[in-house]
Amino acid sequence: MAIQRRHRKGLYSQGSKRIMSQEEFGTTINAALAFIKMTATEDLIASWFKVIDLDADGWISYEVYFQFLKYYFGGASIAALDTINVRPKGDKDGKNTAVLSEDQKFMLALKDLNPFERFSRIITDQLKSIFFKYDYNKNLVFEADEVRDILEKVFELDGSELSYIMMKYFSLDASSSGSLTFEELISLILSIYFVEIVFKRRGTSASKLSELKLSFEDFSSIFTEHCFFIKLKPSQEDLRYIFDELDTDHDGFITFKQYSDFVRKYLGNGLDLSSSKYKCELDGVSAEEYAFVQAIWDELKVYFDKYDVGLKGHLAENELKNFLVEVLQETAERELNYVFWNLFRVDSDSNKEVDFNEFASFILSHAGEISLQRFHRQQPKGKVSLDGAEFYLCLSNAYSFLSTMPKEKDTVATIFNRVRGEQPLVSYAGFLNWIHHALAAKYKKQ
Known part of the structure; x- marks a missing residue:
């Protein structure tokens, strides 16, 4: 030389x-x-x-x-x-x-920036050019189908990961407009992909994240191996500089909180995802639980389309009655009148026609309530809570017409453990709360 x-x-x-x-x-x-x-x-x-x-x-x-x-x-x-x-x-x-x-x-163009700014620009600028290829109608916002294509084709998510993020997508849609700006979409990716999905793929359970410490090798691999969707990566020199700055006690490790705070600050465009505007209704929900709920809604959509003669996008009263009789096997006139009164009472436009969201939300709530009532009638006086097996029994009885239930016993066990928290059992109220605010509402803010 x-x-x-x-x-x-x-x-x-x-x-x-x-x-x-x-x-x-x-x-x-x-x-x-x-x-x-x-x-x-x-x-x-x-x-x-x-x-x-x-x-x-x-x-x-x-x-x-x-x-x-x-x-x-x-x-x-x-x-x-x-x-x-x-x-x-x-x-x-x-x-x-x-x-x-x-x-x-x-x-x-980035050579004069400091390492933190350069890191941010390398990733976000490339993502911006990638994302805008999927803005099919060129309106500078991203609808659900565009977001789904980005996640499937760019980030190569599997089924459960995709369902999980799509649920989060709708909860992040603070204006209920059905679309996200680029800044919101970037925040979605950073908050879920870099902070959750990456660690799930690395075999770290969500419950262990708070205890996790990352070495420089861990930190570096996230923005090289797990950043396969961008061509140009942050340099090792910049990553080392950033890591050393984050490693305030100089022990060669950073905490998961230090890592996640860094990601949100430098890839999140300043959006605070913990604010009520963006916060998902339920914390601690796993990707598997989101996928389970989505699978149930997907299966209900098949039923809805089957009974929606002419695919009008809504069920008339006689079509709904056919579903109740043939699928839920509710044949008693008293039961049918009860369903119609309750459903049309919440019919948003009072036209005695129900769209899919009204249909799915009501059927899931109604079936869950009826199942718990029937279970309770067979129990000793004073019983007001469910163990894991009873929790699954009530759900499987409620939705026995859906093929999803028998395949998801492990997922239901995970849901039971999350809902019960520190308690040994889930109360009846806790069971119904999950039915109403999670399953029937798909975690949307009420």
């Missing part, structure tokens, strides 16, 4: 201190460029030296020189060489000036 040859020849005035002046820096750079028949102008050398001479004393260390080479001559690195200003010798008019690739231009 040029610096080694020149050092051995004693060409650095302060070589014993392993430092060089601006003039010596320029001579060394051009000696290195000579093998590709290029040279850097004096102005360019001066601008480079100004950037890397951090204490502005007119000297840089050999180590800084090597770091400069790594950054500026590393292809699409953080501060890729501005080859627009580096011309082959004799090329006075610049006709043979090297052309920067798009990747090099992108990284070059």
Whole structure:
């Protein structure tokens, strides 16, 4: 290398201190460029030296020189060489000036940012260009079908992960407009993908996250291996700088809270996802639980479409009656009148026609209530709570017409444990609360 040859020849005035002046820096750079028949102008050398001479004393260390080479001559690195200003010798008019690739231009534009800002821009700028390809109607917001395509095609989510995020998507839709801005969508990705999905894929359960400590290797892999959806990654140097800044006690680890706070701050555009505007109704809900609820709603949609003659988008009274008799087997006139009175009482437009959301929400609530009532009639006087087996029994009896139930016994056990919290049993009220505010409402804020 040029610096080694020149050092051995004693060409650095302060070589014993392993430092060089601006003039010596320029001579060394051009000696290195000579093998590709290029040279850097004096102005360019001066601008480079100004950037890397951090204490502005007119000297840089050999180590800084090597770091400069790594950054500026590393292809699409953080501060890729501005080859627009580096011309082959004799090329006075610049006709043979090297052309920067798009990747090099992108990284070059970020070279003067601090590592935290550069980290943010590398990820969010690339995501922005990716996301906008899925803004099919070019209205600068993202509807549910566009979000789903992004998650499936860009982030390659599996079924349970996709259902989980789509549920979160609707809970984040604070205006109930059915769409998200780019900033909201980025917040969705960072809060769920980087803070939840990544760790699920790494085999860390949600209950263990608060205790988790990350090494630099863990931190680095998240933004390299798990950032497969972007072409250009943050550099290891920037990640090391950021990690060291977060590692306030210098023990070589950062807490999960430090990590998640960092992600939300630098990838979240300042959105506070803990605020009531964006907060999901229920905390601690697993991806499996969201997927379970979504599967039930999906299966109900099949029934709805079957009884919606002509696929009008709503059920008339006679069509609803057919469903109740044939599927729920409610044949008594008294029971049917009870259902109609309650359902049409909450019919939003009072036209005795129910859309799918009205249908699904009511059927799930009604079936859950009836199942608990029938269970209670068979129990000793004074019983007001359910153990795990009884919780599953009430759910499976309520929704026996759905094929989802028998396949999800483990998921129901997880739901039971979450709903009971620190208590050994789930009260009747707790069971109905989950039915009404989780299953029948799909976790939407009421």
